[in-house]
Amino acid sequence: MSAWHIPEDLLARYLRGGLPVPHVMSIESHLVACPACRAAVPADDAWLARSWDGIEAALDRPPLPERMLARMGVPPYVARVLTATPALGRAWLLAVLVVLAFGTAAANLAGDAPGALLSFLVGAPVLPLAGIALAYG
Template sequence: MTDWHAPEDLVARYADGSLPDPDAWSLEKHLEACTPCAARVSRSVRATAAGAVLSDVRRTVLSDVRRAALATPAVPAVPHRPLPAPVPLPRIRVLWAAGPAVRGAWLPAALLVAVGAVVLAHGAGFAGARPLLLALAPVVPLAGVALSYGAHADPLHELVASTPSAGLRLVLTRTVVVLAVSLPLLTLTGLLLPSYGGPGAAAWLLPGLALTLASLALGGWLGLRTATAVTGGGWLCAVLAPALAPDDGAVSAALTRQASVWLGGAPAQGAWAAAAAVCAALLAARRTAYDRLERH
C-alpha cells in the first residue's frame, strides 16, 4: 500500500485502452500493492463496453468449468509445459516507451534544429550554418534530459519514483534514449553542411557528452531542469554571444572562429574529454542524491 493513488483520468484512460504502454505498465505494477486503486480500475473496466463482454465470457467459462467438473472423471495430471518465450519489442518501440522526451515536444524541436540548419546552408546560402549547428547541438540533448524526469514530464512520476528502478538508474536510461536519438541526427545533419574550414561535423560530441554529464551531476543539487538551464545557458552565452557581437555583420566568420576556439583541435577535444571524465566521477559520487530527487 502506498500514499499515492491513481487519479480518475488515469484510471479512465487505462480502462478505455488509450493509456500509453509504459504508463499502463507502471499503473499495473501499482495495482499489485494497492487494493483501492485495483477496485477502482475494475469498476471502470466493467463500465466500458468491453466490461459487459468480459462478464459474459466469465459467466460462460465458469458455467462450462462447473459442468465439466461434474461430468468428467479425474484424469492424470498433465506435465507442465513451459510458456513460449515473450516476443521482444522492436527497438524503436523500446526507445519510444523508455523516453518521455521522445514522445513529447523535444523530438520535433530537435528535428527543427536539423532541418533549419540544412535550409540555412542550402536554401539561404548561410556560410555559418555548420558552426551554428555545432553551437546548438550540445544543448539539444540537455533539453531532452530536462524533459525526461520529474513530475512535469511523467504523469506517473510519483509511482515510478517509489520503485527500485527509479533514481539515477532511470535518469541514465532516459538520458541514453535522448542521446541515441540526438547524436546520429545532429551528426548526420552536420555532414550535409559545408564546413568552410571550420570544425568537423562530429566535433560537438565530446562537448555535448561533457555538458550532459555536468547537468546530471549538478542536478543532484539543483534538480534537472535548473541544472540543464545553467549548463546550457552558460554554453550558449560563451559560444554564441561573442559571435553575435560584431558590428560589421560578419556573423558567419565570427561563428566559425568561436566554433574553432571551443571545438577545434586536439587540445580542445582533450579538455572536453577530461571534463566528461570528471563530471562522470562526480555523478557517481553523488548518485544517491537522485534517490530523493523530485519525489514530492
C-alpha cells in the first residue's frame, strides 16, 4: 500500500460527481484498499436504503414453491434446483419412453430377419443422443 491518499478537493469533487470516469475508477480502487480514505467518505444511509429498495424492486420474485422451500429452511440455491427439477424430469421421462419404445419396436419387428439385429445394434448407441437433445433442448 502506498502512502498516497486522496486529496480533500479531489474527494469533494468525487462526492459531488463531477469527475471523469477514469478518475472515479482510480479513486474507487484506492478506496477499496485504503481504510483511512474510506473513513473520510461519509455514509449516506438514506441513499443506501433507496438503492437497496430499487435493487429489490428490479429483481423478480421467486416462484411460490421456491419461497415455500426457503421458509422451511432449505438454502436458496438448493430450492432453485429443486423447483427446476420437475421440468427436467418430464424431458428425461420422455427420453426414456422413446428409448424403450425403440427397443420394444426393434424386438417385435426383428423376428427372424437377419438384418433387423444389425439395424438395432447400429441405432441403439445413437438413440440416447436424441434423449439428451430432448432433455437439454
